[in-house]
Amino acid sequence: MKAQPVSGPHRTTAWLAALAFAGLGLLLAAPARAATGLTELPGLAGDGPVTVFYPSSASEQPLRRGPFTLNLAPQGEPVRGNGRLVVISHGSGGNPWVHADLASALVEAGFVVAVPQHRGDHTGAFTDPGPTSWQRRPGEVSRAIDALAQSPRFAAWLALDRVGVYGGSAGGHTALTLAGGRWSAARFRDHCEAHIAEDFSSCVGFTTRLRGNVLDPIKLALARAVIRWRFDDASWQSHHDPRIQAAVASVPFAADFDMDSLRVPRIALGLVVAGRDVNQVPRFHVGAVRAACGPCVVIADLPEASHGAMLSPLPPFPPGSLEHDLLGDPPGFDRAMLPEVDRQIAGFFLRHLPAAP
Template sequence: MRSHFLLAGLAVGLIFSATHAATLGTLTLPPDASVGPVTVFYPTAAAGHAEPRGDLIVSLAPEAPPAPGNGRLIAISHGSGGGPWVHTALAQALVDAGFTVVLPLHRGDNWTDTSQRGPESWQQRPAEVSHAIDRVAADPRFAALRLDRVGAFGMSAGGHTALSLAGGAWSPERFRAHCARHLAEDFQACVGLATQLTGGLLDGPKLWLAQRVLDWKFGGDAAPRTHGDARIAAVVAGVPLAADFDPATLARPRVPLALITARLDRWLLPRFHSDAVLAACTGCELLADLPSGGHGALLAPAPAAAELGRLECEMLCDPPGYDRPAMTSLWLARTVAFFRRQLLAAP
């Protein structure tokens, strides 16, 4: 498995450095009372310096003056326990197309702090995206951006954020009820990475305890959670956590909504999450259905197997046979094309 990742990473790195020549301007806005640090990637005419980011080599120009680009902004919401740099390839592809990209570090659910992961984080994440857009709007370096039509991309828990930004409504009680019905089948979505079912004698006690905790923490709170931001004009949800959404609220999203799915996702099984959204939403677009992709397929740079725990790697490492270079190029190109079509064609 480790050699597979090294070879795949080398191939992606070679493709990335050969086809993505634009320098990434980058800066970090400090945290404030409403949001953690906000990372911004943007076009720049400044010369960059080559820097490895996981299995990618990027040309970075920290604090360089922004170039005009196409005048549009894309906000990215990272997954649970994630951060801005796991979306480097997507940020690079968007910047190559002229977009500016903003990524808030979600409080209590990022690579340095997971104390609020789950519904507590899901509730605050959309507002953190909106505030990150506000932070960019208030920065004179980005005064040329037109923020009446902003794109949003989210992966995993960030995909949950994306569905909220598209007009979806969810509740902690819907999450609890889903897990009550499908706990054994969708165990990792319901309990995270604390443990897993093994087929052994302890599975029964694990299921009993997990359901008691879910009932205690989330039972009865059926108030729908929604978030509105009129600036968001197009949304992409990648392998989203979605089983707690009211399907009726996603039947006709308030903005164009597209999805990316991964058939071998073992953390968020498609039939309960992304496929359920596609079944409810007749007008949603399926940008890419990765037939042999796992939950970590949209993380680029790829997660390094040696740096993950065993269960983390089972959930995030690429399944055997996954063609990461080809599939990454595919979903990146279709995502960029979607945002160009939805955000640049409008006046």
Template sequence: MVSGRFRRLLALAVLGTAAGLASAATGLTVLPAPPDSGPVTVFYPTSTVAASKLQRGPFSIDATLNAAPLRGNGHLVVMSHGSGGSPWPQADLAQTLVNAGFTVAMPEHAGDNWHDMRDVGPATWKHRPKEVSQAIDAMAADARFAPLLDFQHVGVYGMSAGGLTALTLAGARWSPAGLSKHCDAHLTEDFPTCVGLLTELNGGPFDPLKRTIATWIIHFKFADDTAMQGWDEPRIKAAVASVPMAAPVDMASLAQPRIPLGLVRAGKDGWLAPPWHVDAVRAACKGCTLVADMPDGGHGSILSPQPPDLPARAAKLLNDPPGFDRGALPGVYAAITAFFVKNLAP
């Protein structure tokens, strides 16, 4: 669902920056890793057009490395990737934002990225909002970007575990014990949320044993960790949570988010089943905006370019379900961009 109103807003945003971006292309640079975090990849407007595509692993990116930046619209959006993620499967959304004048910073989350997954789960969920703050600090300290950006009106976008980051920065409070309680109540229906890629229920004779072991592990690791997690970052003024991890959230904390909060929904999400994640947020947050609804989309359908050659279990959860039309993604990205255009004006 992408409204005509959002498309009009995006068109106005593009027209509003047309004078400064008439010949703009996309620049790409990487800032050094802040303490206890990973490097920060930055997509930004530039006047230098790439002579050829940049190759990053299996991904080809239309961007010019270390080109001189342009101001664009003067706003920064920080993007928080999902578990095991990297900047590259979110490059097409980043470039849509750049085309509208935004600068986009993507921190690599320590212990939960494409080459290091030792802290996947609540350990990294606690740390991610701080890494967003550190990414803003890193951009403000960089001589190339500091004069060009308004660091008091920053947006945050997050997908999956990054969606929980976005919810947290919008005011959500959550606890590992909340995840344990959720898995007690909905282990079978939301099994991938509770166990990730470790195993799956397949209707076989070992399913009861899998459920028993999963429950024991979850209780051992999380049931006693009742401390509510949050993070206050006053520079963040708008957030979009895409297919967010939301089961651990105290939904009362989202009844009145502290900033405009947009949501992206995938109706056939097999990893974070909508009833206990994005739909639960929508039910609690009457003021939230459903920025885009992909009724036939899966958990990874928001990603473009798609990660290739995934392991079988990850592919089952991240690849597009039958019937999903990737031709809808430009409209989804336009709606996300329009949400930030509307809500980051001082």
């Protein structure tokens, strides 16, 4: 039987099938997604190590780091991405591994990601949290950029005229400083004098909580006395690094900032908000930045999230522990949304740090 030309709806169906087949062929021909490589560089000027995540041609494998099993390619051969660097400033007592999911999303978007260890305020040494660390952190970020610039393995792959910074909690404080904000230890003291009962964890850290019992007045009195004694320096703290051109501040400590300095940040500034944050109560911190900063972009507003929402993977906090109370997921928060939040953060950096030529 002689074949008949395809016409009418059958012709349309055949055309769609051909298009789908061609699209499948292109998909199969496309290069595979780069793996997330992992290495560590020595810090400069006595700093701790800089953990680096990067696009790699090697295969990922399960890798144990602390309580986490992560799929990474340790010491894998680097491949070219988009030529841009994002530095992640971890939170108080933090480490690179609680940001591994965000780092992998950034690597998938083409970025190299560097995580400096903040001296005296990381998992292995929690001796100088708060204003003492906040004063050092921006310089540690700048030197992490220098470490990548001096690395034979990465210098040729990166253009460091436009660098991004992501920070959460104390790292968010770092991001706000690098965006042009100025702050002082005395403003930290003044905030705690006025609002310590409402924002207790911000003022005392991960040591204790108010429990509504007879010990609360003692905790408040002791905390106020220590804060008055330690934090009376009214000099403004700031840090300018012209290479940094975009920043994301996630659930930042921000009550000690001069909000006028953040009304028009010197760079693109994105925010991540957690509505049920009891560690940095939003109205004193990220909410105040949001109200002051006209150009700021709210990348994610997560009304059911706690302070630890963007820690991903989340550490296995024991139920009932202080860490679980302050950082654990509240009932009703769905972590399945986090990969999309990570992609939105990567998209923010892609818009403001265009690929290097």
